Amino acid sequence: MTEPASATTASATTASGPAASGPALAVIGAGPAGLAAAVAAAARGLRVVLVDSAADAGGQFYRQPAAALDARRPWALHHQWRAWERLRAALTAQITAGRIRHLADHHVWCVERESGSGFAVHALLGPEQRDSVAVRAAGVVLATGGYEKVLPFPGWTLPGVITAGGAQAMLKGSLALPPGRTAVVAGTGPLLLPVATGLAAAGARVAALVDSVDPRALLRQAGALAGQPAKLVEGAGFAARLAFHRVPVMARHTVLRAHGEERLTAVTVAALDAGGRPVSGTERRLACDTLAVGHGLLPHTDLAEGLGCGPDGPAVRVDDEQRTDVPGVWAAGEATGIGGAALALAEGHIAGRSAAARLRGDVPDARGWSAAARSRSRLREFFAALDAGYVPPGGWAERITDDTVLCRCEEVTAGAVREAAGPLGAGDLRTVKLLTRAGMGWCQGRMCAPGVAGVAGCGATPGRRLLARPVPLGALAAEPTEPQ
Ligand SMILES: Cc1cc2nc3c(=O)[nH]c(=O)nc-3n(C[C@H](O)[C@H](O)[C@H](O)COP(=O)(O)OP(=O)(O)OC[C@H]3O[C@@H](n4cnc5c(N)ncnc54)[C@H](O)[C@@H]3O)c2cc1C
Incomplete structure (x- = not known):
């Protein structure tokens, strides 16, 4: 591997002073x-x-x-x-x-x-x-x-449903709790731990931490996990804080549906079997007005x-x-x-x-x-090793109803994506996008790509975008200036 020929002579050019010498x-x-x-x-x-x-x-x-x-x-x-x-x-x-x-x-x-x-x-x-x-x-x-990766489910677009990291960012950046009195934290992954304990410590009532993780799958990784004792101590600290705030932990469970008319009022959760699929008859309704949900990063x-x-x-x-x-x-x-x-x-x-x-x-x-x-x-x-344990529930894409919006920016439903992938024959995310507009909006598919790929049954392949975010035409056309 070689470096650019000019690497040792180029300079940082700033408007606030003379050009800096050296790389x-x-x-x-x-x-x-x-x-x-x-x-x-x-x-x-x-x-x-x-x-x-x-x-x-x-x-x-x-x-x-x-x-x-x-x-x-x-x-x-x-x-x-x-x-x-x-x-x-x-x-x-x-x-x-x-x-x-x-x-x-x-x-x-x-x-x-x-x-x-x-x-x-x-x-x-x-x-x-x-x-x-x-x-x-x-x-x-x-x-x-x-x-954040968030896998869709019926009701996930209701006001009151936010991402787990979004709740965390609100707490850390604005020192504010998400609006509402009772929260459920759900999905899968270690990020749910600081979110649930953070919300509880800041005064929210956390009705449950619902994670599809199977603790036995983590135990199978005990050898690799034991190699980081500091992380295990950190995990034990979170467990102690959850107990202190009386947050019920529902491992091997998932949220099937969020309920509400104008905004979130409850979620239905169910236990998962050994294959990660919901067990019929275990459904429970938990009243809440905030659902902080995430399935990893x-x-x-x-x-x-x-x-x-x-x-x-x-x-x-x-x-x-x-x-x-x-x-x-x-x-x-x-x-x-x-x-x-x-x-x-x-x-x-x-x-x-x-x-x-x-x-x-x-x-x-x-x-x-x-x-x-x-x-x-x-x-x-x-x-x-953690990744091997924290996996999303099995069959999540099949449970998404046709009327569920997958791409919020362009308001594309699961039904439209299924039609593109089925009768219209789209076999990859790009073709699904061209047929439905899913992923064409402001977030450029960052939020919806995993959901659309899951429902369409194709891989969540990278977008290979030339521009990483929407850019005004004027900025594209203008001669670039140096930062002030
Ligand atoms: C929403 C969210 C909340 C999280 N909260 C926690 C938590 O509470 N506890 C925990 O253990 N882990 C948390 N994590 C995981 C955590 O982000 C990582 O462990 C750690 O911060 C990774 O460090 P990093 O430097 O790789 O990335 P980051 O800390 O994410 O830093 C990346 C930086 O790049 C900037 N950036 C990205 N794209 C651009 C661009 N195009 N132009 C300019 N700047 C850009 C961002 O503004 C950001 O400041 C969270 C992750 C997310 C996404």
């Missing part, structure tokens, strides 16, 4: 992975431009309350707060030293390979997202994290796809140095596979150190990051 690295995403990469690269002398769509650094895991809320105990909704304080101090030090420039509220819509001279990172500005700027750099670290790969980086399943493929197979592009954190904040930190650190050496034309000494590499291997193994 420049654009890090996209200021979550744990991006922050670790930026700090590691800057500490080794690279000029780093850290580009993120959020107003503050931290990403999903270290999402901070809005400054105007003047939170007195910002750590109360977080775990691993000390790690965040260390990371934030390192970031502040590098910004003060002029080695990192943090561009908050910058939404990257495309990373373009420039002929022989590195990359142009195009980003829309601020909440309005009308004007676009371009950051030029010799190398890029993609640390764009993941997003998916890696954000759109910028990588646009650049031509190869995939590894649903994630971006990387080597031991976190290099993608596009020279000059690294990827770290959940973009390369779902595995939590600690894994994101380890991968980001390795990516930053590798970039610092490679962009100067040096071969990095991997012994320098051996601790991070060991942590990366152990955590990847741990999360692979």
